[in-house]
Amino acid sequence: MPELPEVETIRRDLASELAGRTILRTRISKPDIVLNMSPRSFSRRLRGRRIQSVDRRGKHLLLSLDDARILQVQLRMSGRFAIGRRVPDPSEFRHIAARFELDDSRTLFYDDVRRLGGFQLLGAEEWASVEARLGPEPLASAFTAAKLAERLNGRRAPIKNALLDQGRLAGVGNIYASEALHRARIDPRRPAGELDRSDVGQLHRAIRRVLRDAIANAGTTFRDYRAVNGQSGRFQDALRVYGKESEPCGRCGTPIARVVQAGRSTFFCPGCQG
DNA sequence: CTTGTACCCTGACCGC
C-alpha cells in the first residue's frame, strides 16, 4: 500500500521507537516473507543485534544493525508494523507474519495480509547493488528538473508508467503519480520522452510538492494504510483525482476520468490535463 | 535496451 510519504511516516515512528534497541528473539510465522534466506538463519542472525538507525530509500525501509548488516523491509501492498507488549489491535492485526522481541519488553509486530511484502537481511555490498538499481530520491536536493528530464529522455512509455518505474524515480506509486500529473496539468497518457522543458519543470515541482505535503499530513489512508501507532493519514482529504472517477475536477469542473495503464487505475481530468 | 503480460496472495465489495 504505502508509497514514499507513508513509508517515511512509518520510518519516523519506527526510528524513535527502535533506535538503540536490541532484538532478543525473532519469530517468523509466515515463512515466505523472508526473501533471501531461511527463516531459521534469518532469526539466528538477528539475535542480539542492536538497531542503530531506521532509514528509507524510495519505498524501502532500512534498519541498520550493529554488525554492519541491513535489514531491508518492503511493505508492498499490505505490510504494516505495530509496537507494544502485545498486539495493540487484534482485529487489525489478523495476519501477523513476524514478531521481533526487543530488549525493552516490547515486540515489533509485522502484519501482512497478502504476504507480498517481506524482509531481506543484506550485507552492505548486497544492499549497495540493490540500491544502485533505484532511481533518484525525489525529495533530495540533487533531484533537479534537469535530472528528471534525463530520466524521462527517450522513453515512449506513458508518463504515468514512467513515474511508477522505481528504476527511474524511487518512491512514487499509483496515488501520487496521478496526483502529481494533475497538479502539473499533464495528460498521464503522453509519452514520457515527449514532455517539453516546461512540462518537466512543472512535473518536477508537482512531484516534490505533493510528496512533501503528504508527509506533512502523515500520508494517505485510502483503504487500510495506518501509521505505526494505528492512526490514519490525513492526505486523503487533499486528493484531487485519485479515487474520484466521475466527480467534477476542482479546477475546471470536468468529470474526472479513470483509465487503466500498466494494469492499474489512473485518474485524471480530461479537461485541464493536456 | 524497451514494453507488455502473467503472477504472487487475500479480502472487500458489487451485481445477480
Next chain:
DNA sequence: TGCGGTCAGGGTACAA
C-alpha cells in the same frame, strides 16, 4: 446467502 468477477498505496520474471 452464495457465487463469480473486479479491484486493491507493489514489484518481479519472463516473452516479444
